[in-house]
Amino acid sequence: MQLPECEMEQSEYLGRMEAFARTLTVPLVSAAFAHEGGIAMAYFSKEDTIFQKCCFPQAGLQAGEDVTVFDTPLGRLALCSGDDVFQPQYARLAALRGCRLLLCSLWRDEPGYRMTGAWSVCQANCLPVAVAGQAGGELILPCTMTQDLSGRGRGSFDTRELEAAYAEFPVFRSLNREFYSRYRKELGG
Amino acid sequence: MRNLALQAVAGDLRRKLSSKRLDHAIAKLPPVTLRTPRADGSAPVTVCALQVKAVVYQSVDDMVNDIDRYMRKASDGGAELICFPELFGILSLGLSFIVRGALKLLKRSSHSADGRDALDLPALLEPFPFLYESYINLMARFACRYGVWLSCGTTFAVENGKIFNRHTLLSPQGAILGVGDKIHLTVDEMNLGITAGETLTVVPTPIGNIALTVCMDATYFETFRVAKALGADYALVPIGDMASFDPYLALRGAQSRVSETNLAAIKPALVTGDDFPIHLTGKAGVYYPIGFPSPNLEAESFDKPDAVIAQLDLQALRRNPPEPFCRANPAFDRIYIDTLIKKSGENCK
Numbered sequence: 001m002q003l004p005e006c007e008m009e010q011s012e013y014l015g016r017m018e019a020f021a022r023t024l025t026v027p028l029v030s031a032a033f034a035h036e037g038g039i040a041m042a043y044f045s046k047e048d049t050i051f052q053k054c055c056f057p058q059a060g061l062q063a064g065e066d067v068t069v070f071d072t073p074l075g076r077l078a079l080c081s082g083d084d085v086f087q088p089q090y091a092r093l094a095a096l097r098g099c100r101l102l103l104c105s106l107w108r109d110e111p112g113y114r115m116t117g118a119w120s121v122c123q124a125n126c127l128p129v130a131v132a133g134q135a136g137g138e139l140i141l142p143c144t145m146t147q148d149l150s151g152r153g154r155g156s157f158d159t160r161e162l163e164a165a166y167a168e169f170p171v172f173r174s175l176n177r178e179f180y181s182r183y184r185k186e187l188g189g
Numbered sequence: 190m191r192n193l194a195l196q197a198v199a200g201d202l203r204r205k206l207s208s209k210r211l212d213h214a215i216a217k218l219p220p221v222t223l224r225t226p227r228a229d230g231s232a233p234v235t236v237c238a239l240q241v242k243a244v245v246y247q248s249v250d251d252m253v254n255d256i257d258r259y260m261r262k263a264s265d266g267g268a269e270l271i272c273f274p275e276l277f278g279i280l281s282l283g284l285s286f287i288v289r290g291a292l293k294l295l296k297r298s299s300h301s302a303d304g305r306d307a308l309d310l311p312a313l314l315e316p317f318p319f320l321y322e323s324y325i326n327l328m329a330r331f332a333c334r335y336g337v338w339l340s341c342g343t344t345f346a347v348e349n350g351k352i353f354n355r356h357t358l359l360s361p362q363g364a365i366l367g368v369g370d371k372i373h374l375t376v377d378e379m380n381l382g383i384t385a386g387e388t389l390t391v392v393p394t395p396i397g398n399i400a401l402t403v404c405m406d407a408t409y410f411e412t413f414r415v416a417k418a419l420g421a422d423y424a425l426v427p428i429g430d431m432a433s434f435d436p437y438l439a440l441r442g443a444q445s446r447v448s449e450t451n452l453a454a455i456k457p458a459l460v461t462g463d464d465f466p467i468h469l470t471g472k473a474g475v476y477y478p479i480g481f482p483s484p485n486l487e488a489e490s491f492d493k494p495d496a497v498i499a500q501l502d503l504q505a506l507r508r509n510p511p512e513p514f515c516r517a518n519p520a521f522d523r524i525y526i527d528t529l530i531k532k533s534g535e536n537c538k
Contacts, residue, residue: 056516065520083513088410088449089525096532108513116479120445124410149437169441174373174405177533178387179415180526186418187411187529188522 018044027072031105031132032081038062041081041105045072052079056087067094075100075159080129082107089188091121091129096172099127100162106133119151126166128157144168192316198285199316205249205284206323214253215330221261224336226361227269227395233500234396237268238457240473240488240495241342243276243465245283245292252281253327259496260331266498270338270396274459274473275354275404275429278324278344282317295466310381311352314345321346321355329363336361338396342427342457343371343403351384356401356427358392367392369401373409377431389415397422397503400452404428407442411529413450417515422503423453430458434470434491448479451511453501460492475499481509 014030021028021044030042032054038061039054053064067090069078078094078101085091085104094102104118114135122129122140129140141157142165143149180187204210227234239259246252263271282288314320324344332339339359346355346368354371370386371378389412390401400416400423407413407426416424426443443454458471474487474497482505488495 055518055521063518063521065518066524067521083516086449086513087516087518088414089522092410093521093525093528096528112479113513115440116445116448119440120449123441124408124445143435143437143441149435151437170376171408172532173376173379174409175529175533176372176385176387177530179372179385179389180411180530180533182387183389183411183415183418184526184530186415187526188517188519189526 014042017042018049021045027074029079029103029105029132032107036062038064039082040064041079043070043077043079043103048072050079052081054082054084055090056084057082067097069094069097069099077101077103080104085117085121085129086113088121088124091125091127095125095127100159102127102129104129104131104133106131109133109135122151123169124171126162126169126171128162141165142169194287195313195316198282198287199319201285201287202282202317202323203319206281206319206327208326210249211253211327211330214249215334217250218253218257218334221264221335223334224264224269224361226336226338229395230397230503233502234269235267236270236272236396236455236475236499236501237263237266238272238455238473238475238488238497238499239263239274240458240460240471240493240497241274241277242492242494243280243459243461243467243469245289245465246280247284247289249284252284256327256331257334259494260335260337262496263498264335264337266496268337268496268498270340270399270455271335272340272425272427272455272457273328273342274457275343275356275427276459277342277427278321281320281324281327292466308381310345310383311347311350312382314347314352315350317345318347320344325357325359325365328357329359332359332361333363338366338394340401340425340427340455340457342459343429345383346370352382353384353386354378354403355386356403356425358399358401358425360394366394367399367401369403371403371406372412373405375405389419391416391419391421393420397501400424402426404430404442407446407454407456410446410449413446413452417450417452421452422506423455423501426454426456428456428458428471429469430471431467431469433468434472439472444474444476444485447476449514451478451506451509451515453477453481453506455499458488460494462492471495473497475501477506478509478511478514481506 400421
């Protein structure tokens, strides 16, 4: 798979993140930053630098056209910045491509929006979402992976647990190809 | 032997659900004040999501009286649109003493009565093609009696050897305005041989443009996105939820979809007690997009009869700003839909 070439902003922030990731061998994910008339975020590790443009920015900003799902020792990941988390097709496409953890940098984090955005796409796709925002950071999991069924409150998960959660709520088993084909135009195709 | 039993049940039900019997039962009901249906949606619309307790009816009179109780409660609350839950229409099967006996056996059985047993539902329901029409005829009488738009919830429709979980909307004159077959089936429904629908119906009415969905359809934002694109103001989502009630599990459906698509949703629910062989929980409710001035309303309990009555301000809904949701990116959306269609055929994950 050909990953997009990372055009690094000549900024101290990104330079430092890259340096930290390489030196400390801990993957780092940036917050969203301005880039080429739009918004982007980046993943840095010792092996890779992955760059993801925001695909649904506010009007007037340049938009990306796809979500990159990339392989890491932690599994298949994808990045999600800005308001992309509020467009359910974004996480859906990532999940359909095998994403197992969505890394979200939020800037809209008023009460209620984390549930209607990150939590909602997590449940809709059985896709863990790691969120960083003004209201703090957390890991959001499919409901049945937490004791109180909230999907919140844990700091880690095991892929076997994720498989068990999917078995309890196999969301992709009920997809209806004929329906989506019929309404391709209405769904944006 | 089984076929003989099924034919006997079919004959029994055909007699009990005949127009003559239904007219006779309804004629015994106390009089009601007939509402004059409105002509347009300029003023807020009063809607009712019923939470209905499933009962094994012993007689046509019992069934008619029970329906009338719910209708009266909703109508007394001013409801112009009254919504019954998923699978409410199949309760008429209990009018047959053979079915009642089978349900008792099912309840006592050591097997789990959750649909996972290997039932060939299309074969079982083959002698009952009249079931759908009989149920709609019954509910049409109630729509006319109260002068309201009436969502019948769902019942099984038998067509050409296929079974659909069918949602029907009636006019205040008792005419069928639209039908919607459940599009996203549960694994249990697939195992039972139910056929998924392929079209989404949005019905234009003086009380708004109404999308007819069913239960699991609200788990998939695609349903609501199509409904919005087809001009819907709100979606009806009758449920018959076999999961034990939990507020977080319930949030996985309509409550999440309304914000993503700037629609409202009305969710009636079928619930059961310990005397029923299948466990179903609520809650019924009416839900709005985040930030909308009207609060979400829900039934007080997850297992008792209730009527959730709300005012839908269609003008406010249509003016409601969808941000930060509902943004489009044609290039991205094309890739997404192509991938979705491809993966749907692969039974992915």
